[in-house]
Amino acid sequence: MISFASFPVQPERGSEYARHFPGDEDDHMDLDDGDFEAGGSKITWPGESITSSQAYMRGHGTYVENEEVVASVAGTIERVNKLITVRAIRTKYNPEVGDLVVGRITEVQPRRWKVDANSRQDAVLMLSSVNLPGGVQRRKLESDELQMRNFFEEGDLLVAEVQAFFADGAMSLHTRSLKYGKLRNGQLVTIPPILVRRLKSHFITLPCGVDLILGLNGYIWVSKHVKESEQEGEEGFDAEAVYSNRNDFIDDSTRIAISRVANIIQVLASHFVPLTDTLLLEAYEWTVENDTDAKGLLSEDVGDALVATIAARA
Amino acid sequence: MASISTSKAEISYIRTGLLSNPPLRADGRGLHDFRTISLETGVAPLANGSAHLNIGKNPHDGGGGTEVLAAAKLEVENVDGHGDGVNGGRIVCTVSCSPSAYPHLSAPALDDLQQDMSTLLHQTLAHPSLHPPNLGILAGKKSWLLNLDCVVLADAGNTYDALFMAARAALWDCKVPRTRAVEYKASSAAPGAKVLASGEMDVDVGRDIEAQQSGFDTRSIARAVDFELPDYWDEGEVLGGSDRWPVCVTLNIAAPPPSSSSTAPCVHYLDALPQEEAATPLRLLLVFSFPPSSSSNLQAMRILGSGELESNQIRDFVASGEQYGQKIWNALNGKLKEEDVRRGQKARDRFARR
Numbered sequence: 001m002i003s004f005a006s007f008p009v010q011p012e013r014g015s016e017y018a019r020h021f022p023g024d025e026d027d028h029m030d031l032d033d034g035d036f037e038a039g040g041s042k043i044t045w046p047g048e049s050i051t052s053s054q055a056y057m058r059g060h061g062t063y064v065e066n067e068e069v070v071a072s073v074a075g076t077i078e079r080v081n082k083l084i085t086v087r088a089i090r091t092k093y094n095p096e097v098g099d100l101v102v103g104r105i106t107e108v109q110p111r112r113w114k115v116d117a118n119s120r121q122d123a124v125l126m127l128s129s130v131n132l133p134g135g136v137q138r139r140k141l142e143s144d145e146l147q148m149r150n151f152f153e154e155g156d157l158l159v160a161e162v163q164a165f166f167a168d169g170a171m172s173l174h175t176r177s178l179k180y181g182k183l184r185n186g187q188l189v190t191i192p193p194i195l196v197r198r199l200k201s202h203f204i205t206l207p208c209g210v211d212l213i214l215g216l217n218g219y220i221w222v223s224k225h226v227k228e229s230e231q232e233g234e235e236g237f238d239a240e241a242v243y244s245n246r247n248d249f250i251d252d253s254t255r256i257a258i259s260r261v262a263n264i265i266q267v268l269a270s271h272f273v274p275l276t277d278t279l280l281l282e283a284y285e286w287t288v289e290n291d292t293d294a295k296g297l298l299s300e301d302v303g304d305a306l307v308a309t310i311a312a313r314a
Numbered sequence: 315m316a317s318i319s320t321s322k323a324e325i326s327y328i329r330t331g332l333l334s335n336p337p338l339r340a341d342g343r344g345l346h347d348f349r350t351i352s353l354e355t356g357v358a359p360l361a362n363g364s365a366h367l368n369i370g371k372n373p374h375d376g377g378g379g380t381e382v383l384a385a386a387k388l389e390v391e392n393v394d395g396h397g398d399g400v401n402g403g404r405i406v407c408t409v410s411c412s413p414s415a416y417p418h419l420s421a422p423a424l425d426d427l428q429q430d431m432s433t434l435l436h437q438t439l440a441h442p443s444l445h446p447p448n449l450g451i452l453a454g455k456k457s458w459l460l461n462l463d464c465v466v467l468a469d470a471g472n473t474y475d476a477l478f479m480a481a482r483a484a485l486w487d488c489k490v491p492r493t494r495a496v497e498y499k500a501s502s503a504a505p506g507a508k509v510l511a512s513g514e515m516d517v518d519v520g521r522d523i524e525a526q527q528s529g530f531d532t533r534s535i536a537r538a539v540d541f542e543l544p545d546y547w548d549e550g551e552v553l554g555g556s557d558r559w560p561v562c563v564t565l566n567i568a569a570p571p572p573s574s575s576s577t578a579p580c581v582h583y584l585d586a587l588p589q590e591e592a593a594t595p596l597r598l599l600l601v602f603s604f605p606p607s608s609s610s611n612l613q614a615m616r617i618l619g620s621g622e623l624e625s626n627q628i629r630d631f632v633a634s635g636e637q638y639g640q641k642i643w644n645a646l647n648g649k650l651k652e653e654d655v656r657r658g659q660k661a662r663d664r665f666a667r668r
Contacts, residue, residue, distance in 0.1 A: 001584075001641055002348040004649035006656075007366065008376065104319060155319035184323040187340050187589075245322035247330065252338060255331055259342040270374040294342025298349070300373035 041076040050077060050084055061086030093118045093193040093217035095171040099162045100202045102215030105152045111145055113152050118193060118217040121170040129163060129174035151243050157183040159213050185247050186223025189262045191269035193218035197276060204277045206284060208257040222262050224250050259294035260287060267303040283310055320592040328593040332568040332581055345583035355487040355653045361385035363488025367480040370470050381467040384480035386488040391459040403449025403457040407436040411466040435477060438601050438614040446554035451493050452538050471587045474599050478562035479646055485559045486650050489550040495538030560603035560613045561642045563635045567596040569621060584638060596621025598631055602639035610636055
């Protein structure tokens with residue numbers, strides 16, 4: 001029922017602990033033109049000098065010291081002409097227009113909702129960017145403004161698309177598609193946003209009866225599979241169903257599958273493996289073959305074995 | 315309490331899963347399974363006893379989980395009418411919550427939360443039934459004040475259990491420095507004429523002599539006026555009562571919604587995730603101590619949340635809580651002994667290297 005473990009042993013700071021002085025290194029790397037294109041992305045860490053500031057301009061994630069561009073975050077170096085930037089590995093989500101995100105309502109304001117989307121600022125979902133009852137395009141009425149909480153209230157999860165940016169950099173979302181809207185019948189998993197790759201489709205259906213929505217902001221919704229034909233909306237847009245808070249009946253095997261997929265995602269994220277649909281499918285098959293339940297995935301050995309197998313196949 | 319915002323659909327999903335048969339939890343654990351607990355003692359070099367505890371740390375990258383630091387620090391207090399000091403020493407417990415653990419809480423709400431936690435921890439641990447015997451220094455003059463400070467660095471559910479486990483580990487680890495009473499005596503050759511130590515001790519010397527002269531006065535008058543810390547190889551003696559410091563069991567009670575017609579019995583589960591805590595209307599905190607000599611003691615009990623509980627249910631919950639408490643107690647004791655061995659080993663290695 002209960003088990004204790006130790007914290008990992010810190011390396012003893014002794015004579016073997018070689019300090020690295022920035023001055024006396026031989027492996028000083030200066031970037032020549034075409035250095036990036038050849039070897040793919042190059043990883044840097046805070047304090048490492050990247051290149052001379054006379055030849056290049058500093059961008060995000062860098063600063064200039066002693067006429068050298070120095071990285072201020074750990075990440076990959078990117079270059080656009082003479083501009084050097086470092087894209088951090090662990091960071092908040094950087095939105096781009098068209099991204100699919102999963103968010104949570106934090107506030108209801110006049111004619112808009114504030115949405116937490118794991119970004120630096122809360123996103124905004126305008127009342128005019130959601131599908132309203134009645135289906136067809138129509139003007140927003142005062143009655144819609146008065147019953148905004150019937151559509152979304154604080155804490156609700158939704159899937160949306162980044163529509164535009166405001167002047168202050170906050171993103172504006174829209175749910176003007178029948179694929180988007182309120183989320184039900186499942187649970188949320190949070191992983192670092194960098195691990196979600198841009199895919200052809202971010203709506204994934206696994207054959208075990210589980211639907212996945214991979215938000216590019218690192219929020220992943222794992223839920224019961226809803227058949228194409230039973231999806232709400234289409235011609236007769238049913239506001240009752242779309243904005244409902246009630247879950248459908250979910251049988252035990254689906255629940256177990258949902259927990260298993262959620263734990264697989266956690267394990268992959270802790271090993272810093274980027275997610276794709278094929279990877280998830282293979283990982284799920286591995287757990288079924290090895291008869292591993294969701295609880296077993298929480299132990300370190302099983303997680304390591306899973307990632308090792310996946311890495312070997314990929 | 316630490317309610318991260320949760321949508322109604324999520325709450326209903328979690329609750330239905332808990333109440334289904336067999337019960338299913340979001341991460342696949344059984345109802346009475348704990349996440350892995352990591353524990354380390356002796357983390358703060360300046361404290362007399364300290365512990366670092368994490369529940370539910372990710373085994374691979376070491377992130378996440380409820381993280382608590384506890385440190386016990388001893389302070390000398392004067393026992394006279396003015397201060398707070400009392401004969402035999404006293405214990406003061408404080409809990410502070412890091413704002414990064416509760417980013418959604420405002421400053422006043424955070425203060426309230428840490429006040430709640432401090433009160434529970436203090437009222438339980440400073441209770442006379444748990445008072446350690448060796449916190450006094452000089453009767454009527456000096457005593458130790460034990461400050462037990464806990465910091466909640468991250469909250470991923472089940473904070474109270476983590477707090478009590480960390481507190482128990484820190485107090486188990488706590489060493490009270492050895493003291494030697496110092497008294498000033500007149501040399502027997504010339505009574506009252508020569509004082510060994512400083513001159514201000516005249517008064518005491520005078521009283522000493524009076525005490526010696528009165529043959530009928532059988533009261534033992536403490537003559538020691540001050541104490542010194544002898545230079546000794548270890549850090550002191552172990553704080554007494556280390557086999558009594560309690561552990562906490564949080565029973566999260568999920569009852570079917572009153573509106574539903576189903577007569578499913580309410581279930582309880584342990585070690586809730588934050589989402590599960592948000593979906594659970596009622597939490598019952600039971601603090602148990604299992605002294606080796608006598609039977610178990612229920613040291614404290616709290617009910618958190620808006621749910622309702624009938625008195626006949628409480629009896630069952632206390633009975634089952636006692637069993638879980640015993641398991642936590644045994645596991646924690648095993649881990650604490652293991653930690654003692656590990657640190658002893660480390661100290662020997664360092665000594666051998668010299």
